Amino acid sequence: MNVLLLALLPVSLFAMEVTGAFARATAPGQTTGAVFLTLVNTGAATALTGASTPAAGRVELHTHQEDAQGVRRMRAIERIEVPATGSTVLVPGGHHLMLFNLTAPLTEGGTIALTLAFADQRTVTTTVPVRWAGATAADDAACCPH
C-alpha cells in the first residue's frame, strides 16, 4: 500500500536543484546581506515565494529596476517564477534574496543554511558558501589581499 502511494507522488517533488549559490561577506554592524543562486527545475512550472535562514531574521525576494537616468531602484517582490523544465537565475543586478537583521556578520569562507519555499509547497534546503564582499559568482575568489 505504501509503495502504491509513493507511485502517486508528483514527479516534480524531487525536481528542484539549487546551483551556484553564494552569499557576500558583510562587515560588523551591517544588518543586511544578499544571496544569489540558480534554480534548476525539472518539474512543473512553479515560483519561489520565500526563504529563511538561521543567519538572518527574515529573507525577502528582491529585484532591480534601472530607469533611463541610471537610477537603480530595488524593490521587494512576492515571487520569482521558475519555468517548467527550465531554470531561473538570481544574479547580481537582477533578482536576489535579501537578508535582513543578520544574526552575525557573514564571514568569507563560512556557510549559511538556506531554506527555499515554492508556490507548490515544496521546500529545498541548501548550504550557501560566503564569498568576498564583491563576489559576482559562487566560484569568485577574492581578488585582492585583505
Add this chain to the structure above:
Amino acid sequence: MRLPLIVTAVCVLVAVLALRSAPSQAPAGEARPFALQDTRGTPVTDRDLRGQVVVLYFGYTFCPDVCPGELGYLARVLHALGEDAQQLAPRFITVDPQRDTAAVLDGYVPLFHPRLQALTGSPEAIAAAATTFGVTFQRVRAPGTDYDLFDHTSTIFVLDRHGHAAGRLSSRDSIARSVATLREILHRP
C-alpha cells in the same frame, strides 16, 4: 597713420602672450569641489586629494547588491592596475550617514580593497557633494516595509590629479578597458 600699426602690434603681442600662457594638456572637465570628512571626523576636501587620481562611488551599506557589485568591480580594477593603484585615491561616499556610522564604514571598505576609504559628513555636505557630481539619491520607503532604501545613481566617477572631472568607469566595461582609462588619466600632466 601709425595708429593702425600700433593696434596691430598690440593685438599680435596680446595673442602671442595668450598662446604662451595656455596650458598644453588634454581637455579637462569641470572642477568638482566637495567638503566631507573621513571616519575619524577629519575634514577631507577635493583639495586634499590633489595630486592623486580620485575614483569615487556614492552608495550605502544597507544596499546588498548594486553597491557591493560596483565596489567589487572597482576593487578588481585597482588590483589589475598593480603598482599604479598607489597613485589613486579610491573613495566610497555614503549617502546614508545615519546608518553608515564610522564603525560600520571602517569595517566595510576593507572588505573590498585595502586602498578604499570611506568619506562621510553631514546630510547637507553629502547632498552638496552629490549635487556637484550630478548624483541623484532619494530615501524611499516602500509601502508595507519598515526599512529605508535609497534610489541612487550608481556610477564610478574619476577626477584627474587637478581635481577636475575626467570621466566615469562602468562596471559593464571590461576590467582591461577601465584599467586603460585610468592609466591614460594617470599619465596626463
